[in-house]
Amino acid sequence: MSYLQSSYPLIAKRAIAKQTYDFTIHCPEIAIQSRAGQFVHIRVPGHTLRRPISICGIDAAKGNIRIVFEVRGSGTDEMAKFNVGDQVDILGPLGNGFTLLGSDKKALVVGGGIGVPPMVEVAKHYGENATAVIGFRSASAVILEEDFTAMGCDVRLCTDDGTRGHKGFVTDMVRQRLSEGAADIIYACGPTPMLKAVAEVAKEYGVRCQVSLEERMGCGIGACLVCACKIAAEKGEAMKHVCKDGPVFEAETVIFDK
């Protein structure tokens, strides 16, 4: 695994929901090395810490990556001010990424809110063999639905308030999908309670599950040790780091104790 740091031009920018932006960045050296589930660490003017943003799409042929992020604080607010043509300082690609099986396998990709973007590149690999269970607060927050549809996925949309799709959490729909037929693997990214719930359903059905974790980060490459998470080890538990050992972990090894 290798990474690099340099500045690359923002070539497309779109607001796709309230406070949610879709960026395409032309960074051939990074695009060619990127894999589904990895992230890039973006320098934000006037801020000490870079912001880790998951990679939503990879177009190695064109040399582009796509990121989708939500404005959550002053850093992402500053990022939202980048315009087409601006240079974006990127360290990446970072992290391990998801384990992709043969594309003929049945995959279930599960995303909650701003955890949906990294699922797009996974769904692309499986195409029609993927079921995309994506959940949002309400209809106005729905993003990327058309991307999953365009790849031929079986899309199951959920909203907390029932303004679009199934009313309720993604876990209900994961359970329903698994009761309809077998799946070879589940991938999940979203809020911790959602990951924990999906991990439990996966275990119940005996399906392998990988989850992408989130934690406040410093260096992004495993040197500063701030983004610790507890992972089951041979002797009890081990402190691993989301940026370097993750962000993707086998769900059964994650100790969700928060």
Place this chain on the structure above:
Amino acid sequence: MANLSVNIAGVEFKNPVITASGCFGFGKEYEKLYPLSRLGGISLKGMTYAERAGNPVPRIAETPAGMLNSVGLQNPGVDAFLANELPYLKDKGTVLIANAAGSSVEDYCALVERLSDSDIDMVELNISCPNVKQGGAAFGVACDSAAHVVKEVRKVCKKPLMVKLSPNVTDIASIAQAVEAEGADAISLINTLFGMRIDIESRRPVLAMNAGGLSGPCVFPVAVRMVWQVANRVKIPVVGLGGIEKWQDAIEMMLAGANAIQVGTAMFYDPYAPLKIIEGVNQWLDDHGIKDVNEIVGQVKPW
């Protein structure tokens, strides 16, 4: 090309730029971006005699021009370091400084004894970590406790001994003098300033440990002042750190009295900061017709 090499307590550094402890791990991660041999030295991740899991998360919070951390000395312990990390590091062509922490005098001594028989070049005694409940900074905030731990460690330390001081004190120069009197070969300063952030909606501190160590450009003027005060009171070499992010800062710190400098937090936003500092210092010396970087040490002209 000016001479950039400096000598700290008998150890030769090819240039005065060292990566600061806690920000550079054991070097492997940044080596993917550039060869470690370009650095004057590496102050390795703070280690203890026994393995430590560290503090709960969140361990980091952003601040204006800086950040807070409360990692809590997560490290694999000295035996794992010697077995798994040092063999890889020792031929990298840079000075290796082991940052040693403990929660009792016995702990420090046992750790330094193990390090003394290894291939590391220097020990940086960490009596200033604010993030562990017992020890660490507890030793560094008073002259008598700082002097005592240095005196005991000195007895077992066969390597050049640098002592890293805490800024969370009323008179840092007195502490520097106290550790010098007990046999410290060099002093590094400053460790982080103890700080806190609160989320106003949840009313919770951002850090799980409530408070943590402040670093980054916001602490730089404090560090310059403390290095200046210490350098004026001790005869041993001083290594200056705290918020250095660019070559101008490095020169400023050396004018204040530092014989070498360390770069930490800046690497999080610019991983190449240490290399840019080396190049910039060299260029500045050339532009001013100064042949040797050592000539600028302590050359501030106070009013």
